[in-house]
Every structure is written in structure tokens, then in C-alpha cells.
Amino acid sequence: AINKPSMLYVPDIEPGLALKALARFADHIALTTDTSREYFSNPSKLSTTGYPVRPGLAEWNREKALKYFDFDPNLLTLTVAGGSKGARSINNALIKILPQLLEKTQIIHLTGHLDWTVIEKQTKNLPTEFIGRYQAFPYLHEMGAALAAADLIISRAGASVLGEYPLFGLPAILVPYPHAWRYQYINASYLADRGAAVILRDEDLEKGLFDQIQNLLTDHHLLAQMSQAMKSLASPGAAQKIADLIYEMAG
Numbered sequence: 329a330i331n332k333p334s335m336l337y338v339p340d341i342e343p344g345l346a347l348k349a350l351a352r353f354a355d356h357i358a359l360t361t362d363t364s365r366e367y368f369s370n371p372s373k374l375s376t377t378g379y380p381v382r383p384g385l386a387e388w389n390r391e392k393a394l395k396y397f398d399f400d401p402n403l404l405t406l407t408v409a410g411g412s413k414g415a416r417s418i419n420n421a422l423i424k425i426l427p428q429l430l431e432k433t434q435i436i437h438l439t440g441h442l443d444w445t446v447i448e449k450q451t452k453n454l455p456t457e458f459i460g461r462y463q464a465f466p467y468l469h470e471m472g473a474a475l476a477a478a479d480l481i482i483s484r485a486g487a488s489v490l491g492e493y494p495l496f497g498l499p500a501i502l503v504p505y506p507h508a509w510r511y512q513y514i515n516a517s518y519l520a521d522r523g524a525a526v527i528l529r530d531e532d533l534e535k536g537l538f539d540q541i542q543n544l545l546t547d548h549h550l551l552a553q554m555s556q557a558m559k560s561l562a563s564p565g566a567a568q569k570i571a572d573l574i575y576e577m578a579g
Contacts, residue, residue, distance in 0.1 A: 333356070333578070335354060335570075335573060336356070337357075338359050338360065340486075340490075340514070340515055341361055342510065343364070354373065356375065357374050358569075359377065360378060361376060377569040377573070378565070379491025379492075379566055380567035382472075383567075384472060386495065388472035388473050389476055392473075393472070393475075393477035397434075397477055399434050399477060403434045403461070404480070404545050405434050405435070405477050405479050405480075406429065406435045406436070406478065406480050406481075407438070407475065407477065408422050408435065408436070408482045408483070409481065409483040409484075410440045415440065415483075418482060419439055419443045421533040422437065422482075422537070424534070425538040426451065426454070430455075432545075433541075436468075436477060437464040437465070438467065439464055439466055440466065451464060471492075476496055479545065480498075480499050480544055481498050481500045482503065482537070483501075483503070484503060484512060485504045485505070485515045485527075486505075486515070489502065489519065490515055490518065490519070491562075491563070494524075494561040494562035497559030497562070499525065499544065499551055499554035499555050500524070500525040502519065502520070502527050503530055503533060504527065504530070524558035525558070526544070
């Protein structure tokens with residue numbers, strides 16, 4: 329049999345156990361960031377490509393996205409996302425401070441499917457003047473719109489934060505998932521160390537979320553700095569680089 333070359337792509341900064349095991353057999357390894365190099369022993373096998381993002385995301389800009397949600401361009405927009413299954417602790421912390429936030433902010437809330445019915449029930453009696461300012465979805469196919477409209481995002485810190493947020497220069501409050509703490513914390517720290525995000529521990533959500541949001545949304549200078557820092561980490565050609573490596577290996 330012909331020995332076919334193999335390539336491995338490592339989305340998170342620290343490779344998981346399966347990827348570490350497979351790395352020994354891969355002919356080449358593509359990395360999201362240079363920081364991942366320290367986890368591998370053979371530098372000649374490594375290329376840093378960045379995180380590949382879906383082409384459709386880049387079609388969204390702020391103006392188009394705000395129109396999509398029928399939002400006011402003069403208000404700040406907060407996106408809250410818990411991944412496809414949602415993040416109960418983030419959802420619960422947000423619901424408790426929702427009326428205060430809606431006084432000055434408009435919110436896109438991606439609840440995940442698991443909490444959707446509960447949240448729909450909890451938010452159906454919002455004061456009339458806030459109704460247009462809060463849009464909740466169990467899942468949003470147009471994720472690009474939710475990212476492009478936002479001035480700030482709150483989410484977990486899975487690998488996609490390393491690609492999607494830089495694409496939009498989107499400052500973030502990252503809440504690493506406690507049961508995948510190390511991997512998500514390392515991703516979050518990479519962005520926080522570069523001034524693009526702040527980290528909030530899951531157990532501090534209830535008491536710390538409102539202040540953290542307020543601090544960032546009222547400090548326009550800091551928010552602009554974070555946006556710039558996040559934008560500088562973008563690698564829009566990542567998918568093409570990975571494809572080029574595959575072509576090269578295929579000869």
C-alpha cells in the first residue's frame with residue numbers, strides 16, 4: 329500500500345490528548361498560533377496558519393448587521409453566546425441583570441437549545457420600552473451578523489474565539505468552561521495577555537458580570553484599544569494556507 333501523507337490541524341492553543349497522540353504519526357501539523365509550538369517536539373513538521381473561518385462571516389459589517397436585527401446604530405450592542413448547547417451559568421447571570429443592561433444597551437442573546445424555553449418564559453414580560461432592544465435565539469445560523477453588530481461579546485473560550493473574534497476586531501469577556509478549564513483558559517489567556525479580552529471565572533459570573541460589562545462599555549478608549557488588539561490577531565487567509573499545505577503534501 330502507498331503510504332499517504334497525513335496532516336493534523338490543531339485549533340486550540342494547547343492540543344488535546346487525542347491530537348497529542350496523533351501528532352506522532354502526522355507528516356505535518358498546522359497550528360492556529362505560534363504559541364502552540366511549545367507543545368510539539370519536531371519544529372520541522374510545524375506551520376502556523378491561523379484559525380480558518382467560514383467565508384460567509386466576512387460578508388457582514390456593522391451597518392448590515394444592525395439592520396438585520398433592526399437595532400439602533402446609536403446604542404452599544406452586546407452579544408452573549410454560549411455555544412450551540414448554550415451555557416447555563418452565563419444565561420442565568422445575564423437574565424438577572426438584563427433590565428439594568430437594557431437601559432443603555434441592546435442585546436443579542438444566543439441561549440443554546442437547552443435553556444431556550446425557560447429563557448423565553450423569563451423574558452416575555454420585559455418593560456415595553458426594552459422589547460426591541462433584546463433579541464434572543466436558541467441558535468443563529470447568521471453568526472456573522474451577531475459578531476459584526478456587537479461592540480462586546482461574552483462567551484466561552486473554545487477554539488473559534490481565536491479566529492472569529494479577531495476577524496471582527498471584537499473585544500470579549502471570556503468565561504472558560506470549568507469542565508474544559510485548561511484548554512479554554514489557555515485560549516482565553518492568549519487573547520487577554522494581548523489586551524484583546526478579559527477573563528471572568530465561571531464562579532464569579534453572578535457577582536462580577538454586570539460590573540465587568542459596565543467597565544468595558546463605558547470606557548470607549550479601552551474598548552477601542554481592545555478592538556484594535558483583537559483585530560491585529562486576525563489571520564484571514566488561514567483556510568487557504570491549510571489548503572496550500574495539503575496540496576503541497578499531495579504533490
